[in-house]
Amino acid sequence: MSSTTVMSSATLIEQLAGIEPGSALAQALSTRAEIMRLSQASHDAVLVPKEPGGLSHGLRAALAARMARQNADLALVAHYEACLARTGEVEAVPLSEPERQRIAAILRHADMLTLSPRDATRADIETLKAAGVEEADIVRLAELAAFVNYQIRVLAGLKVLRGTR
Amino acid sequence: MSNVVHAFTSTVPVWSPYVTPVDLASATPEQMAAMQVTPSNKGVSKYVLTLAHDPESLAVRSPLFNLIMYGKDGLSSAERELGAVGASVVNRCIYCAAVHASRFNGLTKRPEVIEAIFKDELEAKIAPREQAIFDFSARLSTTPSQLVQDDADALRKAGLDELEMLDLVLSSAIFGWANRLMHTLGEPLEP
Numbered sequence: 001m002s003s004t005t006v007m008s009s010a011t012l013i014e015q016l017a018g019i020e021p022g023s024a025l026a027q028a029l030s031t032r033a034e035i036m037r038l039s040q041a042s043h044d045a046v047l048v049p050k051e052p053g054g055l056s057h058g059l060r061a062a063l064a065a066r067m068a069r070q071n072a073d074l075a076l077v078a079h080y081e082a083c084l085a086r087t088g089e090v091e092a093v094p095l096s097e098p099e100r101q102r103i104a105a106i107l108r109h110a111d112m113l114t115l116s117p118r119d120a121t122r123a124d125i126e127t128l129k130a131a132g133v134e135e136a137d138i139v140r141l142a143e144l145a146a147f148v149n150y151q152i153r154v155l156a157g158l159k160v161l162r163g164t165r
Numbered sequence: 166m167s168n169v170v171h172a173f174t175s176t177v178p179v180w181s182p183y184v185t186p187v188d189l190a191s192a193t194p195e196q197m198a199a200m201q202v203t204p205s206n207k208g209v210s211k212y213v214l215t216l217a218h219d220p221e222s223l224a225v226r227s228p229l230f231n232l233i234m235y236g237k238d239g240l241s242s243a244e245r246e247l248g249a250v251g252a253s254v255v256n257r258c259i260y261c262a263a264v265h266a267s268r269f270n271g272l273t274k275r276p277e278v279i280e281a282i283f284k285d286e287l288e289a290k291i292a293p294r295e296q297a298i299f300d301f302s303a304r305l306s307t308t309p310s311q312l313v314q315d316d317a318d319a320l321r322k323a324g325l326d327e328l329e330m331l332d333l334v335l336s337s338a339i340f341g342w343a344n345r346l347m348h349t350l351g352e353p354l355e356p
Contacts, residue, residue: 024327031238031328035335038229045221053219072310113345118257120349125183135184139218139350146345147222153341156309157334160317164330 011040013151016075017158025161043151046144047083054137055106058089060144063107067114067148073155098132105131106141113145167354170259173283175266175276178259178353186214199224215350230343233335240325240332243272244298248333250279251302252340254286258348261340297323302337 014036019026029036047064048057055063065080084090095103105128112124128138170178187196189209199220200213216223234245246269253262266279282289287303290296297319304316320330 028327028331032331035229035232038225041225042229045225049221113349117345117349122183122352136218138184139216142346142350143219143222146342149345150338150342153305153309153338154334156312157305157338160312160314161330163314164317164321
């Protein structure tokens with residue numbers, strides 16, 4: 001396999017982590033290649049699922065970009081903003097009042113999932129249901145936030161592991 | 166009706182969802198595949214039935230979780246469980262903390278480590294190598310952007326090699342995921 005092939009098959013986490021080729025950390029990552037591959041598959045499952053339900057691909061990318069920004073990971077923000085641009089859902093469109101309320105509830109919940117998941121209670125889920133968010137979409141939203149917060153932590157961890165001697 | 170568990174414990178509670186789980190009898194073929202339901206395996210937990218609302222995520226997350234927690238070489242199983250406990254304490258996921266504390270206890274036969282953590286949480290004082298692992302996991306789980314070089318250097322000083330450090334990042338991070346499902350989509354009840 002040529003080095004070009006290796007580069008082009010690198011997963012998003014590996015691309016963004018800036019690991020020095022041939023380093024001990026690069027070797028450790030190659031030992032965990034299947035974990036990196038499944039992390040990429042998880043990214044695709046939450047960002048561009050075949051069955052997006054009530055969370056469009058554009059909304060998912062916009063939420064992911066917001067979560068990355070809330071964690072000060074600007075390279076990841078840029079990635080999700082590029083994903084958002086690719087969906088074509090970038091024009092402001094007028095929303096009906098029920099749809100505006102549904103999106104507002106999703107946004108509030110996404111912020112809680114990212115910033116203070118320990119404070120979650122049954123009331124948060126009741127609020128989503130009352131705002132018209134379907135139960136399947138509540139699970140989809142949790143998976144999206146959970147994945148992005150996992151990805152943010154893997155990247156933050158790799159960043160400090162990179163510098164240890 | 167059972168009581169909700171609010172304090173950390175190594176007795177595993179019963180998880181009860183806030184949303185209606187998928188009904189196994191009316192699950193789609195894709196949901197059945199994601200839940201790994203086979204003729205010989207029909208025991209599906211409420212947690213898995215709840216996550217089956219999003220079969221595409223569930224289908225990839227299960228093997229990812231298993232590889233991170235139970236894959237060979239690298240960080241010991243007990244120390245991966247300690248990473249899971251660190252994240253679960255930060256995110257106050259009582260259910261995840263209980264499951265992984267009980268696994269840690271089963272592997273190490275040293276319940277005093279978990280007792281110290283459940284008593285003093287992030288202020289807990291434990292043996293040096295386990296302290297470095299627990300503290301790193303807690304720091305990564307709280308505010309990842311505030312992680313600094315000293316945090317990783319502390320792992321190196323405690324004797325972890327590259328693969329062990331990577332496994333700790335992964336086992337802590339995957340609980341940034343698991344806690345956000347388990348703790349936000351349901352609650353732990355007394356068994």
